[in-house]
């Protein structure tokens with residue numbers, strides 16, 4: 434009998450799942466377990482954490498808010514934490530973003546964005562109803578967000594229930610023209626309502642990266658064809674790419690931005706869909722049937738909104754951007770050390786890539802030996818045994834730390850990776 438009894442874990446094949454590590458507390462980039470281990474959270478607890486665990490300022494703000502108001506219906510009623518974070522975040526997103534719709538997580542932020550674009554066209558009497566998305570994309574696990582995500586093994590059981598989407602090649606380096614050609618073909622049908630994309634880094638699809646120039650070309654082409662653009666910044670948002678948002682690297686701006694994960698600093702579930710005045714105006718009419726009929730019981734939960742405000746306070750403090758740049762620089766220097774493992778006939782890694790605070794590469798040995806799955810598990814175990822939480826996507830290893838992580842801890846992660854590379858190299862030379 435397992436100690437975790439009735440709990441059914443996410444993304445886990447339960448039969449042979451090892452007993453999970455029992456975390457009793459966290460501090461900064463560290464997770465402390467019941468059996469006395471301290472583990473470096475090198476993936477920010479599924480890409481959510483930005484200021485570190487159990488941050489005293491977030492704790493204080495949560496405590497204060499609970500003493501005032503923990504929750505209230507968000508229709509016909511409103512409250513200061515929601516008003517405040519909505520006006521601060523829309524401004525933070527950039528010029529043109531004027532409205533924010535609250536929901537509960539990344540998947541619901543995407544659902545709301547899809548509904549906004551589809552209903553925008555229906556409200557304005559256009560016949561556009563088709564969504565375009567990139568191959569290898571991931572936008573969430575609800576049915577709408579699954580529909581716009583890559584059709585892969587994880588969604589296979591539901592494929593006949595997912596709505597029809599046009600998938601095109603993402604504009605990865607070397608594939609930019611192919612992407613634009615496929616988009617042109619799709620847009621010429623004149624039925625496309627919107628395109629959804631993960632800007633600059635495609636996370637769950639394998640930390641695939643592409644350039645701002647490539648995305649600028651996509652957005653510009655979409656806008657020439659009256660196609661709305663949804664930037665799913667659920668993972669890339671809140672400084673992962675080096676700037677506040679990935680779209681801040683661009684000349685052309687999307688019409689809708691989906692935010693979640695880092696929005697509360699990684700402390701509570703909250704989703705937000707930010708849009709332009711033009712989108713909002715299509716719903717701002719005498720016709721009641723043209724309203725956006727979507728909402729959740731915990732919409733704009735005051736505790737979550739207070740934490741989002743507190744997290745944003747920390748992001749706007751002097752020195753915060755410097756901590757982002759520091760991590761990006763450290764990664765860059767480490768990448769230079771890794772290149773020797775990625776060249777020549779003895780190469781053990783490939784596709785070394787970096788965008789801001791995210792560093793990724795693929796383990797080549799996995800392709801050679803063909804034991805893809807056991808390699809993933811082996812990599813995970815290798816680092817956990819060294820008290821480092823890295824959670825590879827197949828044979829893709831990546832680092833995505835909380836920004837409070839010290840240089841010393843970064844060095845510990847790097848040296849773990851170097852010894853792995855050395856081990857793989859030794860193995861390869863024996864076979």
Ligand SMILES: *Cc1c(COP(=O)(O)O)cnc(C)c1O
Nearest residue numbers: 538539540571572573636667668
């Ligand atoms: C994680 C993620 C989602 C889904 O967010 P949840 O909060 O897990 O529902 C959506 N889009 C992207 C790009 C993500 O990385």
